Amino acid sequence: MLPTSRNRPQQRPARSWSFSEIMDFSDPKRKPRYLSKIIMAALLTAMCVVMLTQPPCHRRPPSVFSTHEPGVTHVLVTGGAGYIGSHAALRLLKDSFRVTIVVNRIFAENAFDAVMHFAAVAYVGESTLEPLRYYHNITANTLVVLEAMAAHNVRTLIYSSTCATYGEPEKMPITEETPQLPINPYGKAKKMAEDIILDFSKSKKSDMAVMILRYFNVIGSDPEGRLGEAPRPELREHGRISGACFDAALGIIPGLKVKGTDYETPDGTCVRDYIDVTDLVDAHVKALNKAERGRVGIYNVGTGKGRSVKEFVEACKKATGVDIKVDYFSRRPGDYAEVYSDPAKINRELNWTAQHTDLHQSLSVAWTWQKAHRSGYEPPAAVIL
Numbered sequence: 037m038l039p040t041s042r043n044r045p046q047q048r049p050a051r052s053w054s055f056s057e058i059m060d061f062s063d064p065k066r067k068p069r070y071l072s073k074i075i076m077a078a079l080l081t082a083m084c085v086v087m088l089t090q091p092p093c094h095r096r097p098p099s100v101f102s103t104h105e106p107g108v109t110h111v112l113v114t115g116g117a118g119y120i121g122s123h124a125a126l127r128l129l130k131d132s133f134r135v136t137i138v139v140n141r142i143f144a145e146n147a148f149d150a151v152m153h154f155a156a157v158a159y160v161g162e163s164t165l166e167p168l169r170y171y172h173n174i175t176a177n178t179l180v181v182l183e184a185m186a187a188h189n190v191r192t193l194i195y196s197s198t199c200a201t202y203g204e205p206e207k208m209p210i211t212e213e214t215p216q217l218p219i220n221p222y223g224k225a226k227k228m229a230e231d232i233i234l235d236f237s238k239s240k241k242s243d244m245a246v247m248i249l250r251y252f253n254v255i256g257s258d259p260e261g262r263l264g265e266a267p268r269p270e271l272r273e274h275g276r277i278s279g280a281c282f283d284a285a286l287g288i289i290p291g292l293k294v295k296g297t298d299y300e301t302p303d304g305t306c307v308r309d310y311i312d313v314t315d316l317v318d319a320h321v322k323a324l325n326k327a328e329r330g331r332v333g334i335y336n337v338g339t340g341k342g343r344s345v346k347e348f349v350e351a352c353k354k355a356t357g358v359d360i361k362v363d364y365f366s367r368r369p370g371d372y373a374e375v376y377s378d379p380a381k382i383n384r385e386l387n388w389t390a391q392h393t394d395l396h397q398s399l400s401v402a403w404t405w406q407k408a409h410r411s412g413y414e415p416p417a418a419v420i421l
């Protein structure tokens with residue numbers, strides 16, 4: 037769970053009064069029984085009248101979460117227990133935003149000013165095995181979130197999209213104008229979700245402030261060591277390169293399998309743009325602060341610099357201090373040689389630039405958390421003596 041400074045008013049436990057207890061209040065020796073009954077009935081009626089004429093807030097103080105407060109932005113963070121959403125929630129709390137992480141009936145009970153929609157299944161490989169689940173979880177659920185936002189008059193959306201919506205562009209670096217031609221269900225589902233958001237934002241009625249952030253490859257973790265990346269074990273086989281490197285360093289898997297050494301890149305391995313999660317959540321806060329009604333902003337969030345898989349593995353070996361065993365294989369179908377962003381637009385319009393661009397440093401921070409949390413957020417296994 038995230039540490040929060042929230043102070044929800046506690047409900048006082050109600051004292052239980054039985055009907056016989058109330059009637060025991062009367063004393064048949066001193067007053068006739070029917071008279072005490074009349075007095076009691078009058079008292080109860082008076083109490084009911086007083087209670088019913090009080091405004092509801094006198095019966096139960098409203099939670100700060102259920103009212104809009106000038107100067108306080110209340111953000112609904114969907115997927116707030118996940119890798120990126122949890123880092124974003126932590127940063128928002130630090131910046132004195134009011135934060136709620138998704139639960140049922142959330143829109144009815146809370147007065148939100150904005151939604152950061154992180155919640156999604158997010159593994160390319162898994163999406164090719166379970167496409168319907170991906171379209172449902174990503175595309176259909178984004179539609180549900182938008183409908184709920186419209187119904188409850190919440191007008192600001194910061195949406196987690198991905199460079200996977202671009203597919204295999206011929207030209208690098210990728211700008212926001214690069215055609216979106218996704219090649220797997222994950223990228224396609226995100227592109228469809230983007231289209232739904234854009235169509236809705238164009239309708240006059242919506243008056244939405246929308247920021248679509250297309251992330252590149254996210255790495256790193258909270259520099260203070262409070263959070264990390266902990267995918268479910270069954271996702272390891274679809275995993276991201278940082279997770280695989282750490283698993284290899286921890287001895288959870290025997291070594292790393294690097295697929296493809298004959299790409300047209302400086303060292304023959306794939307090149308990707310690795311963005312530190314601390315920079316990524318900073319981009320979200322900047323996007324939230326710049327979000328304007330009736331305006332859509334679409335931004336690539338990357339460093340603008342590509343790093344090869346070999347470079348990444350070397351940085352990981354250095355960060356972990358483990359001489360990770362690496363085996364090289366032929367190319368994996370569907371992998372493209374080079375992907376990196378042109379972050380000029382987000383630099384210019386949101387005054388955002390990646391600050392944590394030293395791979396070794398980002399991986400060292402993440403490794404500190406990984407070493408201390410071998411089972412992720414699971415409690416450590418019981419010690420049998």
Ligand SMILES: NC(=O)c1ccc[n+]([C@@H]2O[C@H](COP(=O)([O-])OP(=O)(O)OC[C@H]3O[C@@H](n4cnc5c(N)ncnc54)[C@H](O)[C@@H]3O)[C@@H](O)[C@H]2O)c1
Nearest residue numbers: 115117118119120121154155156157158196197198251254
């Ligand atoms: N990690 C990356 O490199 C990367 C890159 C590009 C985009 N993204 C996007 O960033 C977002 C967050 O990704 P992440 O890496 O933190 O993934 P994650 O799997 O760590 O977190 C996703 C969270 O969403 C929750 N979730 C999924 N479906 C849900 C539902 N129906 N209702 C409620 N909660 C649900 C999951 O339980 C999880 O807590 C996703 O939208 C993903 O597509 C991630």
